[in-house]
Amino acid sequence: MKISASAFIGLSAVLHHLHFSAVAGQAIDKNGSSSFSNDSPVVAPTFAPVVNNTEPDAGDVGFTNSSASNPDVGDENPSGFHASEPPSYLVEHTDAMMGLCPPRFLDSSVIKNRAIPTNNWWGNIIAHDSNAAIQPIWSNPYSLQMVVDKAPFGMSVSYPYRSRFSGGSSGNNGAVKFYAHGMVREFVFSAEEIVWQKPNFQVVDWADQGVTVKFTAGSSSGTMVSDLVSGMVYSSMKYSGLTPRLVSSAAISTINGQPMGGQVRGSKFEIVYNSGQKWVVYALSSDGRSEKEITLTADGNSALKSTGVFDGILRVAMVLESSWLTTLDEHKSCIVQAANIDLHDDSSYAFKWKTTGDCSCGLLHYAMKHHTETIDKSSGVRQMDGMVAYSTTRGAYQAFTTPGGSADPVWEIKEAQQVPEDFYPSRKIAS
Template sequence: MISNSSNYAWSTSDPCDLLGSNRVGSNSQTVSANQLLDDCLKNRPVPTNTWWQNLLLAAGDQPVVTSPYIVRCLEGAVAVCAPTPLVHERYVASVWHDDWKLHFADCQHRRVIAYDPLSVIVAYSNDGQAVATVPLVRGSAFTSAIFDVSQRLRLTTTHAILRIDMPFGNNGTAVIYLNNGSVWLICCESHASLQQSGISEIESCEPLSGSVRLALVSSSCSPVDNEQAAIESLLFAREAVPIGGQVNVDGSCEERALFTISWQVKGSGSLLMYALPHHQMSLQLSDPGCYWDDSVAAQWTSRGQMRAVVGQQWQWYEEIEPIGFSGQTPLTAEHRGNLFNFVAADAQSLVEKAKSLPQDPYFFGKAVARAARIALIADEINDNESRDLAIDQATNWLEPWLNGTNADYFVYDLEWSGVISKAGLSDPMADFGQGLYNDHHFHYGYFIYAAAVIAKLRPEWKDQNQEQVDILVRDFFNIAPSVDTYFPFIRCFDFFDGHSFANGLFAFADSRNQESTSEAINAYYATYLYALMTDRLDIAYYARAVLQLEARTSRIYWHLDDLANDIYPEEYAKNQKIVGILWSTKADYATWFGSNPEFIYGIQFLPYTPAMTLLLKRKWIADIWPQFLEKVANGSQTESWQEIIHLAYAVVDKKQTFEMNSKITNHDDGNSASNSYYWIATAPENSE
């Protein structure tokens, strides 16, 4: 996994001691009463945004996505689905159907008993006696269950079974043909004979133990050229059962960061897994015994076809694009002169804005980050008066949130080991679901950005406030959980999907989701800058690597026809070039706050900081501007959202963007005239 040395911990201080007893509470949605989590796991921070979160919420029976399969853990059974597509001009969704239910005899309880960044283990038991163990591992070519006690195998399906082939005799292996056109392989570690016991049911002729594995061989949306070759490849991998996975990130190289996934395996033989499109673009298959296996079906998912790969270790590089506090293109003398006017007016306006600051974390975060941007731009153009005025305001605004003297102060939640707002503690849905850990990286990313800027311009400030700022960044970016035991491992980021999830303790049938990729990028950008300003280079390099991966997967899965042009079907792709909300099982042209096209595109573009150069590239913006973005901007119902769309065009044509933006008088609450001008002036000119 990641290094657990103190170099990777922001702090090991107890948040309860740092905040004081009046800023500690317990969430109304409890961990301690959760019967779906084993007691041995309740004494350490529990994830709140992980891909398998549904196992801990409500009845624990909503889908979790292992990719390529979707799984539901039910009372006494585990249900497995190889999803099929439902394509609409506004969404691409995965259709759930009970392809298989694997039933466990005499089972009364199920609990999560172990997890790591890439797997979760669910145990089924009866009166404390283990019945079966289900390892759910990302990318597994099989869905597996391990029978801990001898029992008859019983499998049911929502489809009709057309026939069962046992080409290798009664050795626990069968090829099943279903009436929906799909073909499945069943492999039992115990060489028990299998028989059809009903139109939609299979059972073993005698009790068995050990692993039982199910794999899709082919279907209408995941066909194979040679069915026999596909079966043989799956059989070759039948004994290697993945039961976990660890991640290592080496971001110390200036040019590229190395990501390594090491799969933990039970049994012998070759491990067969499935890789998502962003893996396929970058995996280094140089190790002996590691190779693509295209005899196996490329399996359909709502985020593109997955490709089979053999090997127990995956490695890939993320190319590092230089990023810092300043824009990539130096300001000209003309730009500096024009910015003096904008900066002076914006800095002065902060004094008036101080009288009506937002009270909630999200909009306050945007406000204080806006003030910090104005200060930073003023510093770059040597307007010391405006710089000092803006940084004074940002500091004065931020400190009450850090010391808990504001109205909606931060509280350490003893249940889920995190920082939430006071309003979120009493009403979990308040402050955009703060109490349910919704959008924490979005919210706190703005705070951390402001803190990074203040630390740069007022180095003495960080010495007095560092521990309080650290609490916020520890909440969503703790990468040393065995050292900093007060927060879970990097709360929102998914190392298999390659991007963050935002939706916290909510049980959705479509599983996890994230809307604003750009705000996720802002969070990791801010983390990188703050780590640099507080002399924690190991964390800074790690954050830079995560930032780069988040940016790349955003361009693959949210930006249509940017880094990939075959992720989504034509019926969806021809109507728009953006995904508004990406779910585990769905790509949605929508937002949580409205259906206006400027919302759907714009929420992927803000806030405009130098980090947006990682996301907004010249070729993509130039390609989609004439048919899509220009119309979206012209049709915008508000100037502030129109400006957000306009500003994207700066990577294509600065002069035209200046002209379009000269008419804007109202800005987004996280933006300013100074920042808009600065972004256009410093946007990269050759960002392909």
């Protein structure tokens, strides 16, 4: 059997949701020790992606991942790949990790019997650390930070590629010895009710590609909920019963072409910093299907606050080229929430995107280089030429749109290059 190299990317995203089948043939004696007999049958495991089905909090319906996992439903997956839970005599079932290095900020009501993806791209959010600060995560091309250790509180969004620095010489054909990225909180979602008062923060859901986080005000029942997905073009925050506060890392020069100061009302705000950065903010209804006006007031030279409580969604996207604005405007209401991976066979798989809002114009989303080269465009998925951003370590991210009209768009990936799927290297060790 052969499987493509890039397919492992999709496969790795689902392995932590899979249970492994029993390898029969291991006998247990009365003392609990195990052995294999020659007559014992061996059951070879097969693999299946598992669909997640945790019900979201009623207060967050329409903006949380309805694809969070219930591993048992994997038995109904029609793909043919399947794996069952290992028996305890082969793999001891233990929650000892919860005492040694417990994940932080997890809503216990959504864990149930799911594997906790501590090594996923967003793992820094729940990583146990004596330091109270949550380290950044990289959805790419954005970096994100949940600021819950000290005021001002909220969620920051930045484009770290523009703060990349490097140095030294590796001696390898002129390559640098190191490179790194600064962590600058270029844009921060916050609220008047939480900016100076520590909120309750939790991870309330996750899927193969995506995680949902929730900030709850300590002084009220108001919430901020965000679905974070690898490759997202927009970063979104759903406000319920809170007064939005948007903070920049630099002084704001203009809003919609007018100097910063006073009030501005609308559902779209083109914000230019004195550093030259440009961001666009969209205000939508709570279901994401329509525009919703909001009035923002300047608070100093680097913050905007709403004049009142807002129930709706705010979305922000960086604008590296002014030509992007038309595309961003067109797709602003199609909000990605998560994706699950569907393995078809040994050379093809699919990203099944979960969305909310109005996707009549399709989903706009960034693709990694190897996806760009293998996305099946016959279904109508289209590359947006000229709309390229850069990740921290994975090169260029190319924007694509899916055909309009589907609430759950799909990227079909078909690999051309195959490599052996084996437990051994392709070149055996010489004896």
